[in-house]
Amino acid sequence: MTTVLLVDDEKLILRSLEKTLLRAGFDVITAADCKSGSETFSQNAEVINIAVLDLNMPGFDGMPKTGAGLDLLADLKKQKDSLPVVILTAYDEVTKAKDAVSGGASAFFVKGREQGLVELIQKILQVAG
Amino acid sequence: MTNDIHRHATLLKAAARAAKNITTILDPYDLLQRTVDIICDEFGFYYAGVFFLDDAKQYAVLKAGRGEAGREMINAGHRLAVGGNSMIGASIANRQGRIALDVGAEAVFFENPHLPKTRSEMALPLVVGEDVIGALTVQSTEEAAFHDEDIAALQTMADQLAIAIQNSNLHRQAERRSRLLKAANRVGKEVTSILDLEKLLPQTVNIICESYGLYYAGVFLVDEAGEYAVLRAGYGKAGKAMVADGHKLKIGTDSMIGACIAMSEARIALDVGEERVHFKNPHLPHTRSEMALPLIYGGRVLGAVTIQSSEERAFSEDDITTLTTMAEHLAVAINNAHLIEELKDAHDEILRNKVFEALTTASTEAIHWIGNKTLPISLTVSRLREEIADGKVDLESLKEDLDMISESAAQIIQVKEQLIGAVREQRPRPILFADVVQTAAHQRDISSSMLKVKIDHAAAYVIADSTQLVRAVGNILQNAAEAGAKSIKITARETEERGILEIMVDDDGSGMDRDVMEKAWSPFFTTRGVDHHGLGLPAAMHVISQAQGRIAIVSEKDKGSTVAIYLPKGIVNDEPLKAGNVKNLLLIDDNDDWANHFSELLKNTNVKLTQTTDLKKLPVADLVLVDENITAIPLADVLTAIAKAGLISKTVILTSAINPERVTQFMHDGMKDVSVKPYSAGEVSELLK
Numbered sequence: 001m002t003t004v005l006l007v008d009d010e011k012l013i014l015r016s017l018e019k020t021l022l023r024a025g026f027d028v029i030t031a032a033d034c035k036s037g038s039e040t041f042s043q044n045a046e047v048i049n050i051a052v053l054d055l056n057m058p059g060f061d062g063m064p065k066t067g068a069g070l071d072l073l074a075d076l077k078k079q080k081d082s083l084p085v086v087i088l089t090a091y092d093e094v095t096k097a098k099d100a101v102s103g104g105a106s107a108f109f110v111k112g113r114e115q116g117l118v119e120l121i122q123k124i125l126q127v128a129g
Numbered sequence: 130m131t132n133d134i135h136r137h138a139t140l141l142k143a144a145a146r147a148a149k150n151i152t153t154i155l156d157p158y159d160l161l162q163r164t165v166d167i168i169c170d171e172f173g174f175y176y177a178g179v180f181f182l183d184d185a186k187q188y189a190v191l192k193a194g195r196g197e198a199g200r201e202m203i204n205a206g207h208r209l210a211v212g213g214n215s216m217i218g219a220s221i222a223n224r225q226g227r228i229a230l231d232v233g234a235e236a237v238f239f240e241n242p243h244l245p246k247t248r249s250e251m252a253l254p255l256v257v258g259e260d261v262i263g264a265l266t267v268q269s270t271e272e273a274a275f276h277d278e279d280i281a282a283l284q285t286m287a288d289q290l291a292i293a294i295q296n297s298n299l300h301r302q303a304e305r306r307s308r309l310l311k312a313a314n315r316v317g318k319e320v321t322s323i324l325d326l327e328k329l330l331p332q333t334v335n336i337i338c339e340s341y342g343l344y345y346a347g348v349f350l351v352d353e354a355g356e357y358a359v360l361r362a363g364y365g366k367a368g369k370a371m372v373a374d375g376h377k378l379k380i381g382t383d384s385m386i387g388a389c390i391a392m393s394e395a396r397i398a399l400d401v402g403e404e405r406v407h408f409k410n411p412h413l414p415h416t417r418s419e420m421a422l423p424l425i426y427g428g429r430v431l432g433a434v435t436i437q438s439s440e441e442r443a444f445s446e447d448d449i450t451t452l453t454t455m456a457e458h459l460a461v462a463i464n465n466a467h468l469i470e471e472l473k474d475a476h477d478e479i480l481r482n483k484v485f486e487a488l489t490t491a492s493t494e495a496i497h498w499i500g501n502k503t504l505p506i507s508l509t510v511s512r513l514r515e516e517i518a519d520g521k522v523d524l525e526s527l528k529e530d531l532d533m534i535s536e537s538a539a540q541i542i543q544v545k546e547q548l549i550g551a552v553r554e555q556r557p558r559p560i561l562f563a564d565v566v567q568t569a570a571h572q573r574d575i576s577s578s579m580l581k582v583k584i585d586h587a588a589a590y591v592i593a594d595s596t597q598l599v600r601a602v603g604n605i606l607q608n609a610a611e612a613g614a615k616s617i618k619i620t621a622r623e624t625e626e627r628g629i630l631e632i633m634v635d636d637d638g639s640g641m642d643r644d645v646m647e648k649a650w651s652p653f654f655t656t657r658g659v660d661h662h663g664l665g666l667p668a669a670m671h672v673i674s675q676a677q678g679r680i681a682i683v684s685e686k687d688k689g690s691t692v693a694i695y696l697p698k699g700i701v702n703d704e705p706l707k708a709g710n711v712k713n714l715l716l717i718d719d720n721d722d723w724a725n726h727f728s729e730l731l732k733n734t735n736v737k738l739t740q741t742t743d744l745k746k747l748p749v750a751d752l753v754l755v756d757e758n759i760t761a762i763p764l765a766d767v768l769t770a771i772a773k774a775g776l777i778s779k780t781v782i783l784t785s786a787i788n789p790e791r792v793t794q795f796m797h798d799g800m801k802d803v804s805v806k807p808y809s810a811g812e813v814s815e816l817l818k
Contacts, residue, residue, distance in 0.1 A: 010501045010504075010505075012502075012504075012505035012533050012536060012537055013501060013504050013505055013508070015505075015529075015533060016504070016505040016508040016509050016512070016530075016533060017508065019509075019512060019526070019529075019530075020508060020512050023512060023515070023516070056497065063645075063656060064654075064655070064656060090497045090500040090501060090504075111500065111501075111504055
């Protein structure tokens with residue numbers, strides 16, 4: 001079974017995405033900010049196959065931060081360099097997308113195309129696999 | 130012989146009386162005309178006239194003359210050449226009195242058609258020290274009216290007249306100097322207090338012309354290229370016409386203004402008709418003297434003032450000194466106005482950038498926020514469609530999905546209310562601030578034990594729309610409560626600023642650091658997580674601004690925040706209350722500030738007011754008033770009790786913050802009306818009507 005770590009501070013989005021991923025056959029572990037995302041990963045590093053992180057959410061200090069997802073990306077990569085990570089955002093931002101990729105993200109995904117997200121996760125895992 | 134002695138004695142006495150009278154006159158405008166009248170009256174002469182030497186000392190010009198003949202000659206510009214063949218001309222040239230006893234036979238007599246009856250004339254020089262300043266003529270209808278010995282007697286009087294003229298001139302000069310200094314002070318004082326150039330310059334020309342009694346004044350400023358002096362303000366119609374025509378003068382030597390600016394020095398033309406550099410201006414045909422003064426600040430010539438008089442040689446040394454001082458004041462004022470304009474431009478530029486930045490930030494935040502709130506809806510709907518298509522609908526999961534859709538929609542509606550609510554129709558009026566606080570606290574579930582409210586008597590009323598102010602105060606109280614405040618202190622007092630009240634909301638919550646505080650006014654910025662929209666403070670600021678007030682926040686991390694609000698003070702008119710047909714009034718409300726105030730307003734009327742929160746037995750009433758925000762008992766219980774007592778159709782729901790949805794609901798329930806709470810006798814009269 002493939003396990004996805006899903007980190008987003010919008011609880012309704014988190015739950016809705018979780019349900020979509022569950023329905024697609026993934027196991028899902030959720031967290032609501034950078035700090036809990038990092039802790040959740042370190043506690044479940046063995047089982048987590050991929051992380052999907054929101055770009056803008058509370059940072060490690062608990063305060064809202066633009067681009068906090070990139071901080072968590074760096075943290076997770078430090079914990080497990082081979083972990084595939086998808087960054088989620090509400091904006092089409094080329095600069096942020098480049099930052100994400102150069103930070104080691106496998107993909108930068110704009111929210112609103114969730115069916116595409118399921119396919120993207122499957123594709124990334126296939127390549128990594 | 131005896132007759133001659135008697136006549137001479139009479140003449141001496143008359144001369145003494147005339148001299149005494151003349152020397153008491155200080156008013157220069159009055160002196161000469163009164164002198165000729167006194168002389169004629171005292172001596173019984175047919176005519177007397179006073180001539181002054183012109184500046185060139187070539188002519189004696191008539192300045193005062195007895196009767197109609199005198200007026201006509203003055204109007205005609207009557208003058209006699211010094212040393213010519215007139216009695217006056219000869220007496221001035223020789224500095225001696227002259228007599229013509231039989232004027233018909235006197236060769237030197239000027240045959241004046243205005244004075245046909247003259248048969249004797251005496252001309253006496255007016256001498257002050259070494260200078261002859263003019264001459265006095267006295268004329269009689271009698272032949273041989275004067276003797277040689279009379280010359281000495283009348284010359285004494287003429288000498289007194291000359292001294293009186295000199296005194297009068299000195300007095301006039303002193304008076305003029307004092308007036309000029311006052312005018313210069315006035316100009317200096319008034320112009321330096323005006324900071325708007327468009328007001329400063331027209332006011333300056335008005336002040337100059339009115340204070341100095343001048344024909345015209347205008348202010349030119351150097352254009353950006355430094356090529357032209359452009360007229361920015363001119364006195365009267367001529368000035369306005371020239372400003373409208375875009376009147377400008379090239380900087381250089383072609384005009385007095387141009388030369389004055391080019392050379393950075395004052396230019397004076399005392400007879401402008403003969404002044405080479407004077408601009409022949411068709412708008413100012415009566416100009417006879419002109420002075421151009423440079424406006425210099427910090428070594429830079431900003432422009433020049435033109436000052437024009439319809440009199441020749443109008444400007445004395447005193448004028449030049451005081452007007453130069455005035456020009457210095459004006460240059461400082463213009464420089465200040467320029468600085469203010471530059472500051473304003475810089476401020477506008479910053480504001481434009483800030484507004485753009487704020488709009489961009491707000492729009493981005495708003496898009497992000499709305500996107501995040503709508504996303505669960507589209508996600509859930511899409512997943513449900515798939516589940517339905519697959520025939521795998523789980524009821525528990527479906528219920529959860531519907532809840533998510535509902536919650537997302539509710540958050541979006543809440544934002545709409547914050548955004549649109551603050552710009553709803555405004556009805557500013559004096560409102561009881563204590564009532565606003567109570568309603569806001571009640572609406573936001575803030576416990577009254579948490580609030581410490583201290584409102585000075587003089588700060589009881591503010592001018593605002595009660596619905597909007599309840600919203601703004603509610604947002605602030607909610608922020609404090611969400612910041613974990615245990616206590617919220619609210620004070621209201623008068624400030625030193627006339628008609629402005631200061632309201633402070635202090636909380637002991639978690640406070641904000643500097644970074645968060647700077648973003649606190651940005652829409653959609655929140656530190657309280659995704660369930661908050663971050664519109665509370667921006668909406669409060671909008672409400673306070675619309676009420677002509679201002680709001681500021683000071684906060685310290687872990688110590689708390691203080692929100693300072695400044696609002697116009699409300700004044701409630703002490704008008705009589707008209708109760709209409711209402712005799713028995715039932716008020717269902719807490720014993721709070723508004724209820725006490727309402728009860729006070731009804732004190733001297735025939736209305737019997739019963740206030741209660743006991744619903745067991747409601748008394749009979751013509752009108753029932755219910756406070757929507759009653760705290761002692763639930764509103765629902767009140768409405769049930771009213772319905773049970775059959776009083777629904779007599780009930781008016783009162784609220785500080787009216788809401789269209791709730792109004793519709795109450796009206797559907799059969800209430801007589803829903804209204805904003807009255808705060809003045811006039812508003813209560815309107816309610817009872």
